[in-house]
Amino acid sequence: MSAMALSMEAVSLSFGAKRVLDNLTFSVPRGQAFGFLGLSGAGKTTTIKLLTRQLTCDGGRVTLFGRPIERATAADYERIGILSDTSALYDRMSIADNLALYGRLRGASRRRVPHLLERLGLAGDGKTLIKNCSKGMRQRAALAAALIHEPELLFLDEPTSGLDPAARAEVHKMLAELRGRGATVFLTTHDMAEAETVCERVAILNDGSIAACDAPDALKLRYARNCVTVHTRTRGTVECAKDAIGGARIAELAAAGELLSVHSDEPNLEEVFLELTGREF
Amino acid sequence: MKATLRKIGALLVKDAVDMVKNPTMIVCIVMPVGMAVFYRFFMGEMGLGGPLRQSVMTDVQPQLASMIEYIVLSLSLCMAIGMGGATSLIYGLAEEKEKHTLRTLMLANVTAEQIVLARGLVALGLTVAVEVLCFVMSGASWSLFGWYILLGAVGTVSVILLSLVVGLASRDQMTAGLYSVPVLLLVLAPVFGGFSPDIRAVVRFAPTGGVDELLRLVIANDLTLAAAWVPLVVTAAWIVVAAVAFKLLYRRLLRDN
Numbered sequence: 001m002s003a004m005a006l007s008m009e010a011v012s013l014s015f016g017a018k019r020v021l022d023n024l025t026f027s028v029p030r031g032q033a034f035g036f037l038g039l040s041g042a043g044k045t046t047t048i049k050l051l052t053r054q055l056t057c058d059g060g061r062v063t064l065f066g067r068p069i070e071r072a073t074a075a076d077y078e079r080i081g082i083l084s085d086t087s088a089l090y091d092r093m094s095i096a097d098n099l100a101l102y103g104r105l106r107g108a109s110r111r112r113v114p115h116l117l118e119r120l121g122l123a124g125d126g127k128t129l130i131k132n133c134s135k136g137m138r139q140r141a142a143l144a145a146a147l148i149h150e151p152e153l154l155f156l157d158e159p160t161s162g163l164d165p166a167a168r169a170e171v172h173k174m175l176a177e178l179r180g181r182g183a184t185v186f187l188t189t190h191d192m193a194e195a196e197t198v199c200e201r202v203a204i205l206n207d208g209s210i211a212a213c214d215a216p217d218a219l220k221l222r223y224a225r226n227c228v229t230v231h232t233r234t235r236g237t238v239e240c241a242k243d244a245i246g247g248a249r250i251a252e253l254a255a256a257g258e259l260l261s262v263h264s265d266e267p268n269l270e271e272v273f274l275e276l277t278g279r280e281f
Numbered sequence: 282m283k284a285t286l287r288k289i290g291a292l293l294v295k296d297a298v299d300m301v302k303n304p305t306m307i308v309c310i311v312m313p314v315g316m317a318v319f320y321r322f323f324m325g326e327m328g329l330g331g332p333l334r335q336s337v338m339t340d341v342q343p344q345l346a347s348m349i350e351y352i353v354l355s356l357s358l359c360m361a362i363g364m365g366g367a368t369s370l371i372y373g374l375a376e377e378k379e380k381h382t383l384r385t386l387m388l389a390n391v392t393a394e395q396i397v398l399a400r401g402l403v404a405l406g407l408t409v410a411v412e413v414l415c416f417v418m419s420g421a422s423w424s425l426f427g428w429y430i431l432l433g434a435v436g437t438v439s440v441i442l443l444s445l446v447v448g449l450a451s452r453d454q455m456t457a458g459l460y461s462v463p464v465l466l467l468v469l470a471p472v473f474g475g476f477s478p479d480i481r482a483v484v485r486f487a488p489t490g491g492v493d494e495l496l497r498l499v500i501a502n503d504l505t506l507a508a509a510w511v512p513l514v515v516t517a518a519w520i521v522v523a524a525v526a527f528k529l530l531y532r533r534l535l536r537d538n
Contacts, residue, residue, distance in 0.1 A: 052388060074284075077390040084388060086381040090295070092302040104291035105389050107284060145389070 002066020005030045005153050005184035006051055011060030013046065020046050022208040024060070028201075030152075033175065033185040035195035035216075038205030039277055044188040045085055047205075048155050051186070052082055065153075078106070081151030083159050087142040089130045095141045096126035099148060106149035116144040119174060121167055135162040143171065153184045160194060172197055192270040202269070204276045211276040216269050223275055224266040232258040288391055292399030300369065300403060303376075309369045313360035313411050317418040320353045344501075350421050351500045356472050357415035358433050358496060359489050363468040365408030366437040367444045368461055370400060374448025375457030393531060400448075401441045408437045428499045435516060436492035440468055442523035443488065446530050488523075491516030 007027035013020050021043045028034040038044045049055040050062055053069055062069040065076055089098040099113045117123045120140040130138060139162045146154065154175075160168040175185055175198050189195055195202050196216045203213040212219055227246065230238045232253055240246035253259045267275070300306045377383035386396060412433040416426055447464055451457035471493035474481035485494050491512035498504040498512075 054384075054388075074390060074392075078284075080390070082388040084384070087385050087388070088381040089385070090299060090382055091380065092299055093295075097298075101291055101295050102389055105288050105386075105391055107287060142385075145385075 002063075003029055004063065004066060005032070006065075006186065007061075007063045008047070008050070009061040009063075011050065011057045011062060013043075013050065013055065013057045020208050021050075021057070024208070024210060026203050026210060026213055028184060028186060030184050031179065031182045032201060033179050033187065033199045035199035035202035036186065036188045036205060037190075037192070037195055037202055037273055038188075040190075042205045042277075043208045044205060045157055048082075048084065048157055048186070048188065052080070052084075052155060078149070079152040080155065081146040081149065081153070082155045083143050083146040083157060084155070085157045087146065089138070089141055089145060091131040092129060094127045094129055095122055095133065095137070095144075098130060098141060099144055102145040102148045108149040112148050112150075116147060119170070120144050121170060136164060136167060139163055140167060140171075147174070147178075150178075150181075151183065154178065154186065156185065156187045158189055159187065160189070160191065168194070192268065192273055196269050204273055206277045212272070219272050220266045220269065223272045224264065227265070229263045229265050231260040231263075233260060234258065285395065288395050289399050292386075292391070292395060293403060296373070296399050296403040297406070300373070300407060303373070305372050306369050306407070309364040310407070310411055310414070312364050313357055314414045314418055316360050317353065317357040317415040320356065321418060321420050347500050347502075350425070351497050352475060353419050354416070354421055354425065354429060354500065355493050355496060357419055358412065358429065358436070359469050359472050359493065361408055361411040361415055361433060362437050362440050362489055363465050365411045366404050366440040367447075367464050367468055369407055370404045370441060370444040371448040371451065371457050371461045371464065372454055373404075374400065374445065375451035375454045378449070378451065379453035397445050397527075397531065401445060404441050404444070405434065405437055409434055425500060429496065432492040432496050432499075436489045439488045439516070439519035439523040440464070442520070442527045446523075446527050449531055485512065486515055488519045491519070 004027045008024050011024040012022055024043075024047065036044050036047060046055065050057050051064065051069070053072065064072045065079070067073075067076065089095075090101070093101070096113055096117065099116060100110070102108075103110060103112055114123070114126075117126050120143065122137065122140055122144070125133070125137060128137070130141065133141065139159070143156075143159055146156075156175075160171050163171065172194070175187075179185060185198070187195070187198060199216065201213065201215050202219065204211045204219075212222075214222070227239045227241050228250075230240055230250060230253060232238060235253075235258055238249070238253070240249045250259070250262060374383070377386075383396065387393065409430060412430055416429050421429075443464060444461075447460045448457065451460050467487050468489050470484040470487035471490050474484045474490075474493070484490050491514075494512035494515075495504070495509060498508050
């Protein structure tokens with residue numbers, strides 16, 4: 001059994017003359033939550049489409065559960081759950097009926113429907129027709145349909161867009177539970193705070209290629225400034241280098257009773273993202 | 282195999298329930314039945330319930346009686362196939378594409394074959410149900426019932442296959458409206474055969490032309506192998522052509538690139 005849930009190796013894809021993905025290489029071990037971050041049009045959804053066989057690449061190698069994607073079986077796909085940017089349920093059916101349909105299609109237990117309705121805050125709305133649902137309710141219902149069979153590998157394309165903070169927190173909690181059971185999560189999002197909360201590792205996609213791929217904390221450290229900010233009692237704010245001289249300076253301030261606080265000034269993931277993608281606030 | 286049957290069963294239930302709730306599908310059912318009722322009760326002496334038929338049935342003009350019976354049953358047969366087999370399928374699939382439910386189903390590991398099989402079976406069931414209603418409402422002789430349903434079911438097969446291709450080729454319901462026009466014209470073509478022998482000579486080669494001709498032969502009590510082989514070949518040829526078109530195109534129509 002491969003240790004990798006999925007991988008891409010030197011994958012490229014063009015739509016006509018436009019190069020959409022260029023030499024994309026990354027892998028996601030089983031049980032990891034992996035964030036795929038990028039600006040709109042960077043190729044995030046296209047990557048999910050390649051990984052779910054909705055598209056075929058021009059070059060490179062894509063694997064799923066250690067198997068080349070061309071040879072992935074129906075049984076492999078039974079282990080996958082997908083919430084895409086266009087996931088949609090049937091308008092003229094209720095939320096519960098839609099979930100029951102996807103439960104039957106996936107061979108899931110009927111008990112999963114009330115359980116998921118409860119978990120996603122839809123317990124009182126099971127009989128509501130999808131056409132009468134708000135955007136947030138539809139998104140939660142679509143997420144429930146993707147989770148109905150307790151997948152081993154979950155592709156989530158902007159799963160919390162349109163959700164209120166409480167629902168978003170509940171989704172994050174569910175994803176943490178899924179990971180606790182050993183599921184792999186492949187998440188695309190614009191929300192850097194969400195990526196930091198949910199993902200153990202993130203890749204930042206820029207113009208179809210990966211600009212950086214690491215744990216969020218490692219990325220923040222990598223792009224941190226090489227000095228710390230020291231707030232003092234009477235000497236204002238002082239910047240000290242992260243070296244022996246800077247350390248001695250901080251020790252000196254502490255000895256003089258001047259030290260109020262030391263801030264490492266690490267960037268947050270959003271600032272790293274903006275730096276890597278060449279965008280500004 | 283068990284999983285496949287489970288999925289097809291779930292899709293059949295979903296498609297059947299969705300069809301009943303869909304206003305477009307209600308129109309597909311009501312229109313052919315309405316036409317049968319219209320011809321029976323409101324076309325005066327031409328209708329099967331009219332006084333002309335009552336008189337011709339008393340051995341005065343039995344050929345005219347057959348002709349009237351054929352006109353009504355032919356019209357309702359073509360309408361049932363056109364609305365139940367073609368329109369319901371084209372619009373239904375186009376709606377699934379427009380609202381992305383088709384893509385969502387496929388991402389839930391449901392194959393294209395399972396989706397189209399369920400859709401096709403529901404369309405066939407709907408067409409046969411509409412044919413039964415049309416027949417009952419037309420007031421035609423019950424001795425024709427078995428033939429009418431059999432010919433209707435056979436004539437629906439090629440139309441369903443063609444409609445699956447057209448439905449998958451439609452981006453949305455608006456394009457489905459445009460693309461369904463030629464299919465509907467082809468399916469309804471035999472209805473215009475009564476206008477002139479020249480038109481009849483052409484429309485007998487339409488997808489429903491074969492079964493329509495067979496229906497005419499049955500009603501006129503002229504069904505012989507010699508008379509039936511051309512319409513049988515026409516019907517079989519359309520099924521083969523539609524099956525090949527479907528096989529060649531449906532996978533391509535379901536892909537993104």
